[in-house]
Every structure is written in C-alpha cells, then in structure tokens.
Amino acid sequence: MSEKTYLQAISDGLREEMRRDKRVFVIGEDIGVYGGAFKVTLGFQEEFGAWRVIDAPLSETAIIGGCTGAAIMGMRPVAEMQFADFISCAWDQLVTVAAKQRWRAGTPVPITVRLPSGGGFSGGPFHSQNPESSFAHIPGLKVICPATPEDAKGLLASAIQDPNPCLYFEHKHLYRRIKAEVPDERYETPFGKARVHQEGDDLTVITWGAMVYTAEEAAQQLNDDGVSVEILDLRTLVPWDKQAVLESVRKTSKVLVLHEDTHTGGFGGEIAATIAEEAFEDLDAPVKRLTAPDTPVPFSPQLEKAFIPQVEDVVASLRNLAEY
Amino acid sequence: MATETAVDVVMPQMGVSVSEGTVTKWLKSEGEQVEADEALLEISTDKVDTEVPSPASGTLTQILVQEGETVEVGTKLAQIGGAPAGNGQASAAPPEPATAQAAAEAEAVSSSEGETPTAAQVEETKPEEPAPEPESEAAPAAPAARIADGATDGKSFVSPVVARIASEHGVDPGQVQGSGRGGRVTKKDILAFIDSGEPMKASAEAAAPPVVAPSTPAPAAPAPPPPQAERPAPAMPQAEPAAGETLEPMTAMRRGIAEHMRRSLDTSAHVTSAIEVDMSRVVAIRKKLKKEYEKDYGVNPTYLSFVARATVETLRDFPWINGEIRGEQIVTRNYVNLGFAVELADGKGLIVPVLKHAEGLNLLGIARGVTDIAQRARDKKLTPDEVQGGTFTITNPGGYGTFHGTPVISQPQAAILGTYAVVKRPWVIQDDRGEDVIAIRPIMNLTLTYDHRLVDGALAGRFLRDLREKLQTWDEAAY
Numbered sequence: 001m002s003e004k005t006y007l008q009a010i011s012d013g014l015r016e017e018m019r020r021d022k023r024v025f026v027i028g029e030d031i032g033v034y035g036g037a038f039k040v041t042l043g044f045q046e047e048f049g050a051w052r053v054i055d056a057p058l059s060e061t062a063i064i065g066g067c068t069g070a071a072i073m074g075m076r077p078v079a080e081m082q083f084a085d086f087i088s089c090a091w092d093q094l095v096t097v098a099a100k101q102r103w104r105a106g107t108p109v110p111i112t113v114r115l116p117s118g119g120g121f122s123g124g125p126f127h128s129q130n131p132e133s134s135f136a137h138i139p140g141l142k143v144i145c146p147a148t149p150e151d152a153k154g155l156l157a158s159a160i161q162d163p164n165p166c167l168y169f170e171h172k173h174l175y176r177r178i179k180a181e182v183p184d185e186r187y188e189t190p191f192g193k194a195r196v197h198q199e200g201d202d203l204t205v206i207t208w209g210a211m212v213y214t215a216e217e218a219a220q221q222l223n224d225d226g227v228s229v230e231i232l233d234l235r236t237l238v239p240w241d242k243q244a245v246l247e248s249v250r251k252t253s254k255v256l257v258l259h260e261d262t263h264t265g266g267f268g269g270e271i272a273a274t275i276a277e278e279a280f281e282d283l284d285a286p287v288k289r290l291t292a293p294d295t296p297v298p299f300s301p302q303l304e305k306a307f308i309p310q311v312e313d314v315v316a317s318l319r320n321l322a323e324y
Numbered sequence: 325m326a327t328e329t330a331v332d333v334v335m336p337q338m339g340v341s342v343s344e345g346t347v348t349k350w351l352k353s354e355g356e357q358v359e360a361d362e363a364l365l366e367i368s369t370d371k372v373d374t375e376v377p378s379p380a381s382g383t384l385t386q387i388l389v390q391e392g393e394t395v396e397v398g399t400k401l402a403q404i405g406g407a408p409a410g411n412g413q414a415s416a417a418p419p420e421p422a423t424a425q426a427a428a429e430a431e432a433v434s435s436s437e438g439e440t441p442t443a444a445q446v447e448e449t450k451p452e453e454p455a456p457e458p459e460s461e462a463a464p465a466a467p468a469a470r471i472a473d474g475a476t477d478g479k480s481f482v483s484p485v486v487a488r489i490a491s492e493h494g495v496d497p498g499q500v501q502g503s504g505r506g507g508r509v510t511k512k513d514i515l516a517f518i519d520s521g522e523p524m525k526a527s528a529e530a531a532a533p534p535v536v537a538p539s540t541p542a543p544a545a546p547a548p549p550p551p552q553a554e555r556p557a558p559a560m561p562q563a564e565p566a567a568g569e570t571l572e573p574m575t576a577m578r579r580g581i582a583e584h585m586r587r588s589l590d591t592s593a594h595v596t597s598a599i600e601v602d603m604s605r606v607v608a609i610r611k612k613l614k615k616e617y618e619k620d621y622g623v624n625p626t627y628l629s630f631v632a633r634a635t636v637e638t639l640r641d642f643p644w645i646n647g648e649i650r651g652e653q654i655v656t657r658n659y660v661n662l663g664f665a666v667e668l669a670d671g672k673g674l675i676v677p678v679l680k681h682a683e684g685l686n687l688l689g690i691a692r693g694v695t696d697i698a699q700r701a702r703d704k705k706l707t708p709d710e711v712q713g714g715t716f717t718i719t720n721p722g723g724y725g726t727f728h729g730t731p732v733i734s735q736p737q738a739a740i741l742g743t744y745a746v747v748k749r750p751w752v753i754q755d756d757r758g759e760d761v762i763a764i765r766p767i768m769n770l771t772l773t774y775d776h777r778l779v780d781g782a783l784a785g786r787f788l789r790d791l792r793e794k795l796q797t798w799d800e801a802a803y
Contacts, residue, residue: 281488284511
C-alpha cells in the first residue's frame with residue numbers, strides 16, 4: 001500500500017496495464033510529448049515510445065474512430081478526451097459504431113475512453129460537464145465513475161480488460177484533492193458493485209464521483225444532529241448495483257439521490273424510478289433528488305457554487321428528509 | 325401570552341373502524357385544574373363508552389367540543405394549559421346545515437391545496453399575524469414537499485412502508501404517536517410502537533390516553549385536524565319526510581355497521597353451506613352439567629358454548645378457515661380469537677366482542693367467557709381491546725327459532741358460523757339390528773358462510789362434517 005492522489009492512481013494504473021499487456025496503447029490530444037493536459041501520461045512516451053503513446057490530431061472523431069478500428073483488430077486502446085465535454089464531437093463513432101458493433105457483427109470493441117469531467121474550478125460550460133447520463137442511456141456502452149484512488153486504479157484495469165467500450169469518467173476536482181492508500185499490486189475492481197462509503201441507519205444518499213465527498217461532509221453535520229446517514233458510492237452506472245441500492249432503501253426507507261449532472265434525464269431519475277418500482281412498500285418518504293439545475297455550467301465562481309450541489313444543500317435536503 | 329405549553333386533548337381512536345366519537349360528559353369545566361391521567365371527559369363511540377384521561381396536568385383552558393356533539397377521531401376537544409386560543413367560535417358553532425358531500429369537498433380542497441391555509445391554520449394563528457405561507461425550500465417545491473412542510477395535516481398520510489408494517493402486524497397507524505412532519509407516523513414510530521410490546525395490548529392503552537401534540541402557537545406548528553364546525557356530524561339530509569314517514573338520524577354505530585356490511589360483501593366472495601346436527605348427546609350432557617355449572621360456578625352452559633368449544637377444536641384442523649387474506653398473502657395462526665355477534669340491549673345495533681385465545685379454554689372457560697363479554701357488550705362496558713383481533717366469528721340467531729341464515733363475514737376474517745334453533749324433528753336412525761327407524765331427535769342446523777376466495781366448498785364441507793362429528797359424539801372428558 002502507498003498513499004497516492006486520485007490522479008497518481010490513474011496514471012500508475014494505466015502504466016501498469018501498458019507494461020503487462022502489449023495490446024494496450026494510449027491516444028489523445030497532447031498526451032505524448034506534453035504528458036496530457038492534466039499530466040496523467042507524463043513520461044509515458046519516454047517509457048513506451050511514440051507508437052504506443054500517440055499524440056492525435058484535434059479530432060475526437062478520429063481518435064474514437066481509430067480506437068474502434070484498432071480494437072476490432074485486437075488492440076486495447078485507451079483514448080483520452082482532453083475534457084469529457086469534448087466527447088460530443090465523437091458521438092457518432094462512439095454511439096453509432098463502437099456501441100453497436102458487438103450486437104451487429106459479434107466483434108468485441110474493447111476500448112476505454114478516459115473522460116476528465118466535473119466542475120468546481122470555474123471551467124465554464126465547455127470544461128466542467130458530467131455527461132455520464134447521456135451515455136448511460138446508450139445500450140452497449142459501460143459507464144464508470146470512480147470516487148477513490150483505489151477504485152480509480154482498479155476500475156481502470158477492469159475497463160481496459162472489458163470487451164466493451166467503457167467510458168471512464170475521472171473527476172477533475174478529485175485529481176489532486178483526494179489522497180488515499182492504494183494497493184501496490186495489480187487488481188481489478190468489479191463493475192456493478194456499489195461501495196458503502198459509510199454505513200448509516202436513518203437516511204441513504206446514493207451518489208458517485210466527487211459528490212461522495214460532498215455527501216460525507218454533509219453526513220457529518222447530520223451525525224451531530226443524531227441522524228445517521230448511509231452513503232452508497234455506485235462506482236459504475238452501467239452496470240449499476242440495483243441490489244445494493246434496494247437493500248439500503250429497505251434499511252433506511254428514506255433516500256436522497258445526489259449527482260453533479262443536471263436534473264432532467266439525469267441518472268438519478270433512473271435510480272428513483274427503480275426504487276419506486278421495486279421498493280415502494282419500503283419507502284417512508286418521497287425519493288428526493290439533489291442535482292445541478294437544468295442550465296449550462298456557469299463560469300462565475302458564485303454562480304458555479306449555486307449550480308453544483310454544495311455541502312449545505314445536501315445538509316438541507318437530508319434534514320428535510322429526516323424531519324419528514 | 326401563554327405562560328405554559330398548551331397541550332391538546334383530541335378525540336381518541338377507539339378501534340380500527342371507529343371514525344368518530346361523541347362527547348357524552350365533561351367531568352371538568354373550563355378554568356378547572358386537572359392532573360395528568362385524571363378522568364377529563366366521557367365519550368361514546370359505536371364500539372365502546374369510555375373515560376378520556378387528561379394528557380397533561382394544568383388548567384383546562386378551553387373546551388372546544390360540547391356535550392352531545394359528535395366529532396371525527398383526532399379532532400381537538402379541549403386545551404390544557406397555555407392561553408385560550410383567540411377564536412372560540414368553533415367550540416360553540418352548531419353543526420352547519422351543510423351536506424356531507426359539501427363538507428367532504430371542503431375538506432378535500434383544504435387538504436390538497438397547499439397554498440391555502442386551512443381554517444384550522446387560521447385558527448392557530450394569532451389574529452395580528454398574516455396567514456402562514458408554506459415555507460419554500462431551496463430545492464424546487466414539489467407537491468409532496470408542500471405536504472411535508474406541514475401545510476396539511478401530516479397525520480392523515482400513511483407512507484408505503486408504514487402501511488406495510490401496519491398491515492403485517494395488524495396495527496392501526498392511527499394509534500401510533502407520530503414524530504414526523506405534521507405529526508406523521510414514521511417508520512421508526514411504528515417500529516418502536518410494535519417493539520414496545522404487544523400491539524394489541526398497547527392499542528387498548530393507547531386508546532385511553534388520547535394522541536396529543538404540544539401545540540406551540542408558531543406558524544409552522546402542525547395544523548390540527550379540521551375542527552368540528554368544518555364537518556358537521558351527523559350530516560342530516562334536509563329533505564322533509566313525506567306524509568306518514570318519520571326521519572331519524574343514523575347513529576354512529578348504525579353507520580359503522582352499514583359501512584362494514586357493505587364493505588364485507590364487496591370484499592369477500594360469500595358462499596354458505598349448511599349441515600344438520602343431531603344434538604341428542606349435547607342435550608343430555610348439558611342437562612347434567614347445567615346444574616353443576618350453575619351451582620358451582622354460576623355459569624349457564626349454553627348450546628352456543630358447546631358449539632363454540634367444538635368449533636375451536638375443529639378450526640385447529642382447518643387453519644385457512646381461521647385465516648385471512650392479507651394483500652397477496654394468506655395469514656394463518658396458531659390461536660383462535662373467537663368473536664360472538666351480540667345484539668345490544670337497546671336493540672339499536674350489534675357488536676362482536678372477542679374471546680381471546682379460545683383454544684386455551686375448556687367448555688367451562690368458554691361458557692364463562694361468553695356470558696361475561698355478552699353481558700358487558702350489552703352494558704357497553706367493553707374495552708377497545710375486546711372488540712378487536714377476532715379470527716373467526718359465531719353468530720347465533722337461533723334464539724328466535726330461525727333454522728337457517730346467510731350471515732355476513734366480519735372482515736378481514738375468512739368465515740362465520742351460524743347456529744340456529746335446536747328443534748325436535750322426526751329423524752331416520754338405525755336401531756340395534758341395523759334397521760331404519762324414525763326417532764324424535766333434537767336437531768340443530770349450522771351454517772358456515774365462507775370467503776370463497778380463500779376457502780373452497782369442499783374444505784367448508786369437511787369443516788362442517790368434522791364439527792358435526794364432534795357435537796354428535798361429544799367427548800365429555802376431552803372438552
């Protein structure tokens with residue numbers, strides 16, 4: 001075990017996969033000579049050479065299209081979108097080609113797309129989004145949202161080994177802020193298995209990514225009021241751990257679904273609907289959603305603070321639920 | 325200004341199906357000092373008459389419901405401590421000549437529109453203060469959030485999980501003190517209530533002290549249930565009687581019976597099977613025991629006691645007939661709580677007191693129990709606990725000579741046994757040589773009316789056959 005930042009865990013995990021599997025290569029904008037916008041692939045080109053650490057032209061379509069072809073031919077490409085927001089340029093290659101290929105022709109498409117996502121640093125509307133829900137809606141794609149350094153490494157290994165296109169959302173706000181112990185040896189963290197971030201009896205927060213920590217801070221305040229909050233980190237949205245969610249609902253009967261993505265069509269709606277369908281008789285309060293409002297991410301720090309759910313927002317929602 | 329916290333006295337819930345009660349007598353008058361648990365008033369419901377103890381010590385500051393008035397369960401009857409609420413109008417208001425429908429509509433409107441403060445809220449607010457608007461949360465205000473803000477009486481809403489737990493444990497959520505918003509019963513409240521002891525026992529106790537909520541005069545305070553003036557009871561149709569007709573209001577009990585009978589027929593698939601029982605042996609044994617029982621115990625071993633004893637014994641082999649359909653599941657039990665339909669002395673209704681755990685009683689125990697509860701039922705001296713929790717019912721209209729009937733099942737039970745007159749009839753039996761001869765025998769008809777959703781005809785037939793067998797071959801030593 002050694003203490004690593006979330007970013008270091010991703011970088012080390014990726015390097016480890018490249019060392020053990022010659023089929024793995026990385027491609028993206030400025031990831032080679034420059035080491036990537038966030039320096040995840042710093043030093044990779046020196047170690048693995050320009051053929052396995054490819055600086056791509058400014059075309060997300062070309063990157064994903066190229067990865068899809070290489071994957072069909074037996075490689076295990078890992079693409080980096082400089083910002084998750086830019087994935088929209090590659091929508092057609094990803095959604096129409098990569099996601100459908102296995103159903104159409106039976107060929108696996110083992111590509112991993114790394115997506116630095118999320119706000120909290122005044123990145124504005126094009127550099128702060130959390131577009132996971134859009135892709136969770138597309139059959140054929142897997143959606144991964146690690147929250148801890150340990151999961152960041154283990155889920156990346158699983159994504160690279162998975163025979164399907166995997167969208168790996170790494171939250172930028174966690175990159176250097178979150179530090180924790182990470183096992184030194186290689187391991188794979190399974191998909192579809194939620195992590196109980198903290199156990200509790202009175203309320204359940206279902207969330208993922210950076211919101212896990214927002215929920216944790218809020219839960220501490222509730223704990224001071226004598227209300228015990230369970231926090232469930234979904235880890236992956238496709239597949240998602242329905243069982244763990246329903247179990248927690250059965251226990252606490254009061255649920256807050258929390259995400260940084262915008263409200264309408266957000267993945268929280270899917271969770272809330274599933275709870276209503278399968279755990280209705282276990283509910284003691286309406287399932288509440290706390291999300292960003294339905295607007296683009298604002299630049300202004302004040303407005304961005306109003307946009308992204310803050311600790312005090314979560315506290316208010318949880319208190320409301322507790323009192324219900 | 326209030327110098328002490330005001331505590332509301334409300335109409336208690338006296339049974340699952342009881343929706344209202346009548347104040348028969350105030351034992352204290354306004355301004356008088358009262359101790360906690362001291363008898364404060366007497367009420368009458370369609371099931372029981374009882375005293376209501378004071379929920380707190382203090383001055384009886386205000387009486388809101390006068391003697392003779394009938395109000396819904398949960399209605400504030402009086403206030404202990406605090407300052408008298410500014411508006412005493414509601415207390416003196418005579419029932420308004422509105423129709424029940426209009427009242428129901430008014431209530432529906434006031435409970436569905438969060439923006440409009442209910443009359444109750446207005447009453448709660450000091451006159452100089454503006455009517456409270458539900459506080460809007462930072463989160464987008466959904467209709468559910470408004471209910472949660474206390475704009476309506478949260479006590480009336482039962483959440484899915486509370487409803488499920490209540491049904492699984494046979495608990496009435498109305499008997500549980502709610503700690504949620506607006507007094508709503510939360511999952512924790514009902515689980516704690518069940519954990520606190522035998523719910524049946526607790527329900528009897530809970531029925532005595534009324535559900536109280538400290539009423540602090542803050543705008544966010546839970547709104548009390550609509551005051552009596554909002555829903556006049558009894559609601560009288562305004563039509564004049566035609567020539568030769570007289571009109572009288574339905575009593576609460578009559579309305580309760582009407583509702584239950586209609587609901588039972590709408591719920592269960594009623595089928596009735598009948599069987600004839602030769603009571604010769606029972607008649608002979610009863611004749612012998614009657615003297616002994618009356619002399620030693622002061623108890624009359626009625627035919628009903630014999631039938632009840634044999635029924636309990638037979639139910640042991642037919643758990644579904646002692647069972648219940650609960651949602652998608654079938655409930656069976658290892659005990660029999662035997663209900664007896666009893667006509668009240670004034671001839672104005674009937675009540676079904678329950679002999680708990682009848683499987684543990686011998687013939688004497690059953691005879692004694694039946695005599696006791698029947699007498700107390702006629703005197704309206706039963707406790708709420710004694711009219712709840714029945715698993716099977718016996719009705720005995722035979723005293724008037726009727727020989728057949730099709731009674732209505734007491735919900736949510738699965739069947740009801742009818743017992744009829746013992747009549748001497750020419751009966752074909754076999755003599756010592758196996759020849760058919762006609763003899764005079766005391767014959768009693770028994771009917772089993774059962775819910776065909778759960779009990780099939782063949783099962784009912786076997787039950788009646790076994791019951792007849794037990795009566796015809798009565799084993800004195802065993803019973």
